[in-house]
Amino acid sequence: MPFHLTDEQELVRTSVREFADAEIAPLAATLDREHRPPLESIPKLADMGILGMTIPEQYGGSVSDYLSFIVALEEISRACASTGVMVEVHASLVSTSILHFGTEEQRQKYLPDMAAGKKIGAFCLTEPGAGSDAGALASTATKEDGHYVINGQKIFITNGSFAEVFIVMARTSDQPGTRGISAFLVDRGTPGMQIGEPEVKMGIRGSSTTPILFDQVRIPESALLGEEGHGFKIAMKGLDGGRTGIAAQALGIAQGAFDQARVYAMERVQFGQPIAKLQAIQWMIADMSVDLEAGRALVYQAADLEDRGQPFADAAAKAKLFCGPMATRVTHAAMQVFGGIGYTDAYPVERMYRDARITEIYEGTNEIQRLVIARSLLR
Ligand code: CAA
Numbered sequence: 273m274p275f276h277l278t279d280e281q282e283l284v285r286t287s288v289r290e291f292a293d294a295e296i297a298p299l300a301a302t303l304d305r306e307h308r309p310p311l312e313s314i315p316k317l318a319d320m321g322i323l324g325m326t327i328p329e330q331y332g333g334s335v336s337d338y339l340s341f342i343v344a345l346e347e348i349s350r351a352c353a354s355t356g357v358m359v360e361v362h363a364s365l366v367s368t369s370i371l372h373f374g375t376e377e378q379r380q381k382y383l384p385d386m387a388a389g390k391k392i393g394a395f396c397l398t399e400p401g402a403g404s405d406a407g408a409l410a411s412t413a414t415k416e417d418g419h420y421v422i423n424g425q426k427i428f429i430t431n432g433s434f435a436e437v438f439i440v441m442a443r444t445s446d447q448p449g450t451r452g453i454s455a456f457l458v459d460r461g462t463p464g465m466q467i468g469e470p471e472v473k474m475g476i477r478g479s480s481t482t483p484i485l486f487d488q489v490r491i492p493e494s495a496l497l498g499e500e501g502h503g504f505k506i507a508m509k510g511l512d513g514g515r516t517g518i519a520a521q522a523l524g525i526a527q528g529a530f531d532q533a534r535v536y537a538m539e540r541v542q543f544g545q546p547i548a549k550l551q552a553i554q555w556m557i558a559d560m561s562v563d564l565e566a567g568r569a570l571v572y573q574a575a576d577l578e579d580r581g582q583p584f585a586d587a588a589a590k591a592k593l594f595c596g597p598m599a600t601r602v603t604h605a606a607m608q609v610f611g612g613i614g615y616t617d618a619y620p621v622e623r624m625y626r627d628a629r630i631t632e633i634y635e636g637t638n639e640i641q642r643l644v645i646a647r648s649l650l651r
Pocket residue numbers: 357361395397398403404405406407428429430450451504505508509511512585634635636637640643644
C-alpha cells in the first residue's frame with residue numbers, strides 16, 4: 273500500500289529540505305573534517321521548531337505528529353547525518369522519555385529549555401560490559417540520606433561533550449538482569465561526572481560520542497525518572513521510537529547519496545555520452561530507487577502506527593533492520609556511480625558512505641532488531 277503524506281506533512285518536508293539545504297548541508301564536510309559537533313546549528317534548529325517537534329506547546333514546544341518529526345529528521349540527515357543523530361537523540365530518545373515518564377516538575381524544568389535548544393539531551397545506557405545486552409549494565413545508584421549516589425562508567429554517549437541533560441540508567445537493587453534498573457535525570461556539571469574525550473569514528477564525525485565516568489555523583493531523589501526499578505522498560509520504550517528515528521536517519525543518508533549519484537550520472541560523460549545512458553548505471557539507479565521506496569514505506573508505517581496509538585516496536589525494528597543495510601547498499605552503489613572521484617572528498621558521497629554504516633549498529637544492531645521482530649512473532 274503506497275504511503276501518502278498529508279499536505280501538512282509534505283509542507284514539513286519542503287520547509288525542512290529548504291532549511292537543511294541552506295543551513296545544514298554547507299557545514300557537513302567541515303564538521304566531518306574537523307570532528308566537530310554542529311553547535312552553531314542548534315539555535316537555527318530551535319528557531320525552525322525542529323528541536324521542539326516532540327514537545328507539547330504547554331512546555332514551549334511545537335509538537336507535531338511523530339511522522340512529521342520523522343520526515344524532518346530524514347531531511348536533516350539527507351544534508352548531514354551527524355546533525356541528524358544529534359537531533360534524534362535529543363528530540364526522540366531524551367525529550368519523549370521526559371515527556372512520558374517525567375513528573376510535572378521535571379517536564380517544566382527540562383522541556384522548555386530543550387525545545388529552545390538551550391539544553392541538549394544525551395541518553396546513557398551503554399557500558400563497556402553492556403552493549404547489545406543492555407540489561408547487563410553495572411552502574412549503581414545507591415540511596416543515601418535523601419539522595420542517590422551514582423557510580424559507574426558509560427560509553428558511546430551521543431552528544432556527550434555538550435549535552436546539558438543526561439538520562440542515566442543505573443541499578444538501584446540487587447535484582448539480576450533487566451530488573452532493578454532505574455532511570456535518572458542528571459545535569460551537566462554535577463560534581464563527580466567526568467566527560468571523556470570524544471571517540472574518533474569512521475563516520476558521523478560531526479557527532480560527539482564520549483565516555484562518561486560517574487564517580488560518587490550525588491543527585492536528589494527528585495531526579496528519579498519514572499518509578500524505581502522501571503529504568504529498563506523506560507530505556508526500551510525510548511528506543512522503540514528512537515529506532516524509527518535512526519531508520520529515518522539511514523533513509524535520509526541514502527536519499528542524499530542517491531540524489532548526488534543521479535545528477536552525476538546525467539552529467540558525467542564517458543564513451544561519448546552521459547554515463548546515465550549506460551545500462552550498468554541505469555540498473556544501479558533503479559535498484560537504489562526501489563530500496564529507497566521500500567525503506568520509506570517501512571519508516572513511515574512505523575511512525576504512523578505510533579501516531580495512531582498502535583503497537584509499533586516491531587514495525588520500528590523492521591524499519592531499522594531494513595533501512596540500515598539499505599543505506600549501506602545505496603551509498604555503496606552511489607560511490608560506484610561516481611567511480612574514482614567518489615572515493616575522494618571532492619563529493620559528499622564518500623562521507624555518506626562512512627556515515628551510513630553506524631545505522632546498522634547503534635540503537636540496536638541488525639541482530640538485535642531481528643531478535644525483537646522474532647520475539648514479537650513467536651510469543
Ligand atoms: N517496551 C517495554 N518493555 C519492554 C520492551 C519494550 N520495547 N522490551 C522489553 N521490555 C520489558 C520486557 O517485557 C521484560 O519485562 P518483565 O521483566 O516485566 O518481564 C523486560 O523488559 C526485559 O525484557 P527482555 O527479557 O526482552 O530483555 P533482554 O535482556 O532479553 O533484552 C533486548 C532485550 C531487546 C536485547 C535489549 O537488551 C536491547 O534492546 N538491546 C540493545 C541495546 C540498544 O539498543 N542500545 C542502544 C544504546 S542507545 C544509542 O545507541 C543511542 C545513540 O547513541 C544513537
